[in-house]
Amino acid sequence: MAKVIRTGDLIVFAVLIGLLALNMAQARWLDLGVVSRVVTIALAAGQALVLLWYFLELRSATLLIRLVAAAGFFWLAVLFGLGLNDWLTR
Amino acid sequence: MAETQLVLHEPFRDRAQQREADALGMWVFLGTEAMMFGGLFFALIVIRVIHPQGAQEATDKLDMWLGGLNSALLLTSSLTTTLAVTAARKGARSITTGCLLASAALGMAFLCVKGYEYYVDYGKGLMPGVGKPFPIETTGAELFINGYFVSTGLHAIHLFIGVCLVVGLAGAVWLRRVPVPGRSIVVEMAGRYWHFVDMIWIFLYPVLYLMDRGG
Numbered sequence: 506m507a508k509v510i511r512t513g514d515l516i517v518f519a520v521l522i523g524l525l526a527l528n529m530a531q532a533r534w535l536d537l538g539v540v541s542r543v544v545t546i547a548l549a550a551g552q553a554l555v556l557l558w559y560f561l562e563l564r565s566a567t568l569l570i571r572l573v574a575a576a577g578f579f580w581l582a583v584l585f586g587l588g589l590n591d592w593l594t595r
Numbered sequence: 596m597a598e599t600q601l602v603l604h605e606p607f608r609d610r611a612q613q614r615e616a617d618a619l620g621m622w623v624f625l626g627t628e629a630m631m632f633g634g635l636f637f638a639l640i641v642i643r644v645i646h647p648q649g650a651q652e653a654t655d656k657l658d659m660w661l662g663g664l665n666s667a668l669l670l671t672s673s674l675t676t677t678l679a680v681t682a683a684r685k686g687a688r689s690i691t692t693g694c695l696l697a698s699a700a701l702g703m704a705f706l707c708v709k710g711y712e713y714y715v716d717y718g719k720g721l722m723p724g725v726g727k728p729f730p731i732e733t734t735g736a737e738l739f740i741n742g743y744f745v746s747t748g749l750h751a752i753h754l755f756i757g758v759c760l761v762v763g764l765a766g767a768v769w770l771r772r773v774p775v776p777g778r779s780i781v782v783e784m785a786g787r788y789w790h791f792v793d794m795i796w797i798f799l800y801p802v803l804y805l806m807d808r809g810g
Binding site: 508510514533576577581588 | 637
């Protein structure tokens with residue numbers, strides 16, 4: 506078992522749990538007003554990036570794989586960007 | 596022995612090329628999943644923007660601690676999945692099987708907590724179409740809760756598929772039908788799916804339970 510558990514994986518796990526705890530704490534006890542939504546999403550995005558980079562192994566992926574993964578998020582950004590600019594600016 | 600050799604299939608010229616093709620196929624599939632859930636996330640955000648009061652009152656009805664417990668369960672299952680992938684690459688058959696089963700158990704624990712949460716929601720009258728009448732009058736609250744059931748339900752279906760996949764894979768690795776490290780790529784690709792389902796929850800939890808929480 507010892508040869509399978511790598512310190513890096515445990516650190517990544519601790520960071521993921523830490524960001525979760527931070528997000529729960531700010532939602533429950535901090536009143537951040539207008540930036541609250543941005544902070545909530547930013548902390549979740551931080552978790553997702555750590556997961557993508559380490560556990561989903563984009564860190565060691567080829568350029569082609571990284572491009573394909575990024576393309577998915579690019580189209581999501583188009584959906585949210587073009588979609589929300591209508592509601593947020595009216 | 597076959598299980599210590601790295602398996603190379605036609606038409607690939609070497610193992611690296613075969614590996615990249617496997618990963619590429621998986622990422623394209625995960626991209627389609629991101630598109631599907633992306634539409635749901637967009638709908639939830641739009642409900643929050645156009646009905647902030649209703650969405651906030653609905654959020655306060657959801658239990659952020661049960662959701663948080665579920666987040667921790669899934670993040671832990673991602674760790675055990677990563678351990679399974681490392682073990683498979685190193686050819687440690689029994690550790691791979693054990694870690695995969697641990698991931699499946701954590702996934703089942705998530706589904707049990709989710710089921711309990713749905714039961715509590717039913718008691719509060721939040722479930723659409725059944726039980727008590729919806730408890731909040733404010734416009735947008737019921738719409739938001741319906742979005743909560745659709746998105747968490749779809750995620751739960753994905754996780755259940757993941758649990759079945761991982762249990763089947765654990766059995767196949769144990770019985771040497773999927774020999775490791777020769778075909779560790781199968782464990783890697785199942786792991787990618789598992790992590791991705793975890794990532795969807797990473798966003799669902801704050802969007803449904805944490806954003807605009809009134810206290």
